Amino acid sequence: MAAATREGLGGWVRRRVGGWAQRVGRALASASDDPFVSPAGRPVNAPYRTTGNGPRSRNWRTGGYGPNAALDYSLPGLVRQSRELMRQNPDAVVVQSRLVSNVVGVGIIPELADPVVRAVWVAWTAVCMVDGTMSLYGAQALAVAAVVEAGEALVRFRVIDDGLSPVPLRLQVLEAEYLVTSKNEETAGGGYIRHGIEFDAEGRRVAYWLYPCHPDDVTPGGYNNTPIRVPAGEILHIYRARRPGQIRGVPWITPILDLLKDLADYKDAELVRKKVAALYAVFVKRPYPEGMDAEQLARVLAAVKTDDDGAEGELEPGTMWFLDPGEEVEFSEPADLGGQYAEFMKQQYRSIAAAVGLLYEQVTGDYANGNDRLYRAAFNEFRRNIRQIQHHMVIFQMCRPILARFSLLAKLKSVIPDEFDAAAVPWVPEAWPYINPVQDVAAKVAAIRAGIDTRSRVAGESGHSAADIDEENARDQNRATGLGLVYDTNAKQVDDKGAKQPVDPPQEEAA
Structure with missing residues (x-):
């Protein structure tokens, strides 16, 4: 305490605590899997765990490949x-x-x-x-x-x-x-x-x-x-x-190249194992001939053995195999996944689906354990990925350039107007199917009525043009009216409850 009094209580505390911290730091660094040495020469932990010098990090061997160098030999x-x-x-x-x-x-x-x-x-x-x-x-x-x-x-x-x-x-x-x-x-x-x-x-x-x-x-x-x-x-x-x-x-x-191949090999091996397990065959064991032991029988069999004896055979259902005296049958007993097989396969298919941007249900056709709400959430994420591919790859790299070249040659042949602008033309992918038609359509109608969406945008999302829909509706309604037909899709004739709309009285001409 006298030393603390001479140098001041604050300095003494800093010196003692600082020394303790250094000892703790050195102990932690020596026990760490990734010991580094700081610029000041002190051992410290690696700034990133996987880039340290410890045995776990050293076993992770990485190579520096540019975006195209990796393809030089591998593509x-x-x-x-x-x-x-x-x-x-x-x-x-x-x-x-x-x-x-x-x-x-x-x-x-x-x-x-x-x-x-x-x-x-x-x-x-x-x-x-x-x-x-x-x-x-x-x-x-x-x-x-x-x-x-x-x-x-x-x-x-x-x-x-x-x-x-x-x-x-x-x-x-x-x-x-x-x-x-x-x-x-x-x-x-x-x-x-x-x-x-x-x-x-x-x-x-x-x-x-x-x-x-x-x-x-x-x-x-x-x-x-x-x-x-x-x-x-x-x-x-x-x-x-x-x-x-x-x-x-x-x-x-x-x-997933290796996963697809390994999974195919595994399924094939499992299928063969099940096939062999389902076979039913009879093996008849015969005793040694009277007065003859195993050694004597072996010499006799060796003397009369033909090229076909001892050949490998295939099991077939309902067959009966007679064994020579002293011969026995032994089958391998590989581990059986039993009830874990289905869950194991699900995990593999989930990995495959995730790697390529698909849903597990799309890859397997297994819709047994889902519900419409979960599927809707997953399908919306899937749609985002597909739309990105459609617009950034197919439309930009293929569709737009083709229309531009078509437009150029068509104008040179004078078969389309010179003012046609190919770059301004929107491209419409095929419509997504409704997950719940009643709810989905009602939500779109409500959005249009509330003014937060438009018919053109909704029609575009469904893979159609609002102008084409209007023209087709006009043709359908005119044809039905001309034939004296009444459909509740014509709002001029029937309201949304199915009742006929009142006919407007003729307007009197102004004097």
Whole structure:
């Protein structure tokens, strides 16, 4: 206490407490999994737990990959693995089918107000493909399916005047393998080619290097598959970038490639185990011949043994197997999940659904344990993800450029008005089905009546145009009136209770 008096009580407390804190800090740092050394030379905890120097952190090996460097060696392998699963794995097929049906549906359609433009467009969409096998909206589904499977798709513009339409624009959907991934080099003027895509010095795409034929397909006459340079204005590159600067897409099932394969192997093994367990066979054990022991019998059997003896056989229901003396049958007894199998599979399918942005019920078709309120909340989140894909990828990368090129060629052929502005045309995806039709429609009607929404916006959300709906309603009502028919959908004739509306008396002419 005398020392405390000489240096002052405050200084003594600070010195004692400070020393205690340093000792505690050193003890904690030495016991920590992630000891670091501060700039002052004192051991401290790592600023982030997973980046420390402890044994747990050292076992987490990470690599620094840019948005495109990770694809240099992995992209071809990822595409091959994804295509393999799409050919043979039913779960992968379901994922692709559900994504395509929700992103595209029957088609994402432009809302064209001009009847002339609309008529030319409708006629062109039916003949727009080079091979003539599908309409424009089928091409949308084909392109999105290719993006899900391989991460990207290409649409090439072709000018072909075949007389099928006054607009000589034709489209060709190409798979990702057409891009020459191995072509990486510098070009004149400071540009470069990366993964088969040519950029100028400013980083703008100027060309794509493509194989004339699919490199993994045998095409008659296409054996000289020398890459060709196609201007970027003739190619639409459709993919979903996950990182800034990413120039190629990866298969959408990349995070679950191993899960899908392992789960398929597990289900196959479980099916075989159940199949074997369901077999019923009889095994007959025979005694040793009289006066002969096991060693003597073995010598006799060895002398008369043929090539077929001892061959592996397959169990079949109702069979009877006779065993040689001394032989016994032993079956393996693998662990049986029993009642845990269903729950285990649910967890795996939930992981698969979450990884690709789908709902568990959509992947499995299992709607047994849900209710409409929970499903509505989950489905609203799912809709946000699908709308993002529709507007940021399909509409921006495919639909708008196609309409712009159609408009350019149609104006050159003088088949649509010069004042038509393709960039101002809204695109309308297919309508979402109602989860609860009565409640959903009532809520929309209430929102329109309250002035917090409009008929045009509600019609657009349902995949239709308010102008088209009005025109169709007018035609229907005029036709019904002309035939003397009364429907309660005509507010001029019947009110919302089904009663006839009073007929307005004729107005007297002013004197």
